Amino acid sequence: MNLSELLNQGVTALSAALGSREVSAVEIATAYLDRIEQAQPELNAFITVDREHTLRDATLADSMRAASPGQSLAGIPIAQKDVFCAKGWRTTAGSHMLENFIAPYDSAVVQQLNKQGFVTLGRANMDEFAMGSSNENSYFGPVKNPWDLSRVPGGSSGGSAAAVAAGLAPAATGTDTGGSIRQPAAWCGISGIKPTYGRVSRFGMIAYASSLDQAGIFARSAQDLAILMDVISGHDPRDATSVDRKDAPCAKELDKDIRGLRVGIPKQWFGEGLSAGVKIVVESAIQELVMMGCECVEIDLPMSEQAIPAYYVIAPAEASSNLSRFDGVRFGHRAAQYKDLAELYERSRGEGFGPEVKRRILMGSYVLSHGYYDAYYLQAQRVRRLIANDFERAFMLCDVIAGPVAPTTAFPLGSFGADPVQMYLADLYTIPVNLAGLPALSIPAGFDAGMPVGLQLIGPWWQEARLLQTAHAFQIATDWHTKRPALYSGLKP
Ligand code: GLN
Numbered sequence: 386m387n388l389s390e391l392l393n394q395g396v397t398a399l400s401a402a403l404g405s406r407e408v409s410a411v412e413i414a415t416a417y418l419d420r421i422e423q424a425q426p427e428l429n430a431f432i433t434v435d436r437e438h439t440l441r442d443a444t445l446a447d448s449m450r451a452a453s454p455g456q457s458l459a460g461i462p463i464a465q466k467d468v469f470c471a472k473g474w475r476t477t478a479g480s481h482m483l484e485n486f487i488a489p490y491d492s493a494v495v496q497q498l499n500k501q502g503f504v505t506l507g508r509a510n511m512d513e514f515a516m517g518s519s520n521e522n523s524y525f526g527p528v529k530n531p532w533d534l535s536r537v538p539g540g541s542s543g544g545s546a547a548a549v550a551a552g553l554a555p556a557a558t559g560t561d562t563g564g565s566i567r568q569p570a571a572w573c574g575i576s577g578i579k580p581t582y583g584r585v586s587r588f589g590m591i592a593y594a595s596s597l598d599q600a601g602i603f604a605r606s607a608q609d610l611a612i613l614m615d616v617i618s619g620h621d622p623r624d625a626t627s628v629d630r631k632d633a634p635c636a637k638e639l640d641k642d643i644r645g646l647r648v649g650i651p652k653q654w655f656g657e658g659l660s661a662g663v664k665i666v667v668e669s670a671i672q673e674l675v676m677m678g679c680e681c682v683e684i685d686l687p688m689s690e691q692a693i694p695a696y697y698v699i700a701p702a703e704a705s706s707n708l709s710r711f712d713g714v715r716f717g718h719r720a721a722q723y724k725d726l727a728e729l730y731e732r733s734r735g736e737g738f739g740p741e742v743k744r745r746i747l748m749g750s751y752v753l754s755h756g757y758y759d760a761y762y763l764q765a766q767r768v769r770r771l772i773a774n775d776f777e778r779a780f781m782l783c784d785v786i787a788g789p790v791a792p793t794t795a796f797p798l799g800s801f802g803a804d805p806v807q808m809y810l811a812d813l814y815t816i817p818v819n820l821a822g823l824p825a826l827s828i829p830a831g832f833d834a835g836m837p838v839g840l841q842l843i844g845p846w847w848q849e850a851r852l853l854q855t856a857h858a859f860q861i862a863t864d865w866h867t868k869r870p871a872l873y874s875g876l877k878p
Contacts, residue, residue, distance in 0.1 A: 388416055389878045393869065395555050395605040396461055396612055403450065403460045410450070410460025414443035414504050417462050420876045421507060421553045427534060430548040432467045432525045433475045433508040446502040458616065459502025464548045464557035467508040468515060469600070470589040471495045478591045479511040479523040479541075482717040482737035492589025493621050494558055494600050501616055506554050510544030513739045514708065515560055515593040517541050518568060518808050519796070522741045527798055530573060531870040532836055536795040539569030542603070546573040549603045551873040556604040556613055560590060562597045563696055564791075564815025567827040570603055571790035571839025574829045574868060576856065577603045578610045581846050582822035583628035586621030594703035595626075597696075597819045606866055607828060607856035611635040614849060630847065638850045643858045644678030646851075649783030651686045654814055660793045662833030667789045670830035670840040670859070674787065677862055679855075684779040684786065688771045692817040693809060695772070698752050698765035699820075704742075705749025711737060741805065773821040776843075785855055786843040789814050790827045794836035814841060824849045828856045829865040837868075 386394075391402055392413070402408050418436055425431060439462075446460040465471060468478050470488035472495075477483045491499065498505075512522040520528040520543025528543040530536040531551040538547040542559035546569035549557050559566040561579035570577025578601045585600040592598060602613040615636050620629040650671065655664060675681055713719035713733025720732030738746070752761035779786060791811055801808040818825045823843055830840035840859075844852040860866050 388412070392416055392420070392878065393552050396609040399461050399555055400457050404454070404457060410443040410446040410504060411440060413460060414439050414462055414506065416878050417506055417554060419878065423876055424551055424553055424873065427529060428531060428547055428551060429526050429528050430510055430544040430551065430553060431464070431507040432477055432479065432510050432544070435474070435507070438473065439504060439506055442504040446504055449502045456502050458612070460504060461556070462504045462506045462554055463498060464506050464509045464545055464554040465495065466542050466545050466558050466560060467511055468560055468591045469495050469558060470591070471505060474505070474508060476508070476591070477525070478515070479513040479525060480737065480739070480742070481524045482711050484524070484718065486717070490589065493586035493623065494590065494617050497617050497619070509542070509548055509557055512541035512543070513742050514591070514704070515541040515562055515565055516704070516741050516745055518564070518811050519801070520544065521798065522739060524739060529798070530795050531873050532574065533795070534872070536797050536836070537572070539572035539795060541565040543569050545603050546570055546575060546577070549573070549575045549605065550870060552869065552876060556602060556609060558600060559603055560598055560600050561819065562593050562700060563819050564812045566601045566603065567790050567815050567825060567839065567841060568812070570827040572795040572837060574837030574870070575603055575605060576607055576610055576826065576828045576866060577601065578614060578826040578849070578852070579818070579824065580614065580618065580849055581824040583626050584824070584847070584849070585617050586619070586624040586627045588621055588623040592707040594700040595707060596703060597700060607826070607853050607860055608639060610826065611639050611853045611857070614853070632847060633850065635850045635853050639854055639857050641854045643855050646679045646785065646855065647783040648674055648679045648681050649684035649779050649786040650681055651689070651779070651786060651788055652683050653686055653689055654788045658792050658813065659789055660833070663789055663791070663793060663838050666831035666833055666838040667840055671787050673859065673863060674855070677858055682783050684782055686775045686779060686817065688768065688775045689817040690813070691768045692772055692820055693813055695765040695768040696812070696816045696820060697748070697809060698761050699769065701745040701749035702753050702762055703749070705746045705753065708742070708746055713737070744805065769820045772817050776817070776821045776823060780845045785852060788841050790839040790841040791815070794833050794838060818843055822846065824852060826852050826856055828859060829868065831865055
């Protein structure tokens with residue numbers, strides 16, 4: 386296999402090539418950095434690229450391998466969403482507020498990856514503080530969709546998804562608070578997983594809505610997702626919501642037979658709101674699962690239509706509290722001119738945050754204020770419980786749930802500038818999963834008018850292995866996950 390072919394393969398192929406000494410970590414990193422340089426002016430998938438830092442990591446990975454050949458992942462490159470603190474790397478969360486913040490320590494996810502010798506290729510672009518569905522809210526400019534540069538890649542982890550789809554990285558990290566891994570994975574035609582809440586430590590991950598945020602992975606296949614999930618999972622006492630469990634590694638169980646698996650089809654998710662083109666693709670993917678020996682059962686998720694209103698109370702409420710630390714004193718941008726402390730806060734926050742972030746802080750402060758707390762926040766928490774109950778009942782009838790990721794394919798840049806609520810509505814199939822804390826993934830399932838469509842698989846708590854088995858079996862039977870955007874097939878090498 387020549388270098389160019391190798392770069393288009395995933396983690397598994399790279400690991401084999403590194404293991405047989407066909408290629409070094411430095412050669413692989415250099416080649417991806419060259420690709421990033423070619424694509425960056427157009428795609429804008431990265432906020433920060435630091436060639437020297439990356440090559441230092443790669444040199445270290447090569448010596449790790451030389452010292453202990455058992456390090457099977459050392460030298461695999463990865464793009465990091467710019468929300469994970471990484472020592473010595475500028476960590477902006479897509480915000481002017483943190484434009485000059487160099488993280489003094491590693492987040493848990495970065496630490497786990499570094500321990501295995503992964504090489505950071507750069508810091509992936511994202512919506513400011515992970516708020517958005519299109520990556521248009523980044524202070525560093527929008528990311529383009531590699532399948533069609535006039536369209537968005539999805540958000541908020543749009544840079545991570547675009548980088549993997551365009552062949553600029555074999556894998557990337559992401560975070561998913563209401564769909565920010567699954568939706569950009571679907572819209573860029575790659576695989577992405579959001580684990581069970583509590584499976585991956587949130588330590589060092591810049592918080593948006595702490596009771597919903599989960600770190601996860603983008604890659605080219607379910608097999609690669611499984612390998613990376615095993616690296617980043619695990620208990621961490623530094624995150625009070627991290628759960629101490631000893632689950633079998635996902636990668637070990639990947640080949641388990643899925644015949645007889647009961648696949649739940651939510652009857653509310655295929656009606657009004659779902660575009661005809663996406664519906665056809667998702668339904669034929671489900672037919673494929675049936676042909677592979679799965680059994681379909683209809684399930685009822687009556688409360689899921691309340692998920693968006695509940696989420697847009699809970700997430701902004703938590704965000705308004707989390708983002709209060711960015712005041713120009715302890716963290717973040719400080720205004721150049723102010724006459725007293727109050728004005729220092731006002732100006733620093735006024736200048737540092739973008740419009741969507743301000744909107745959410747306002748909404749969050751409002752729903753938490755005295756007199757409105759009971760009417761909005763408490764009520765939203767009740768709805769959240771009912772949504773989780775729906776899923777719990779559904780999982781008595783089925784083993785996994787299958788459905789769409791998003792109601793449409795990627796929309797043109799600038800579609801919702803004037804109407805953010807329209808954009809919020811696009812998260813209707815992903816948000817219920819975060820409210821319930823469940824694991825879910827998106828895998829490529831076909832195309833609608835040339836744009837990729839994802840299939841969402843949702844599992845019971847802690848059943849990532851089952852989800853990945855199902856996705857892996859689907860990818861053995863189909864080749865959607867191997868399709869690459871023509872625009873980026875000519876990158877060198
Ligand atoms: N689009 C949703 C929001 O704007 C979800 C974002 C996310 O998952 N980080 O809040």
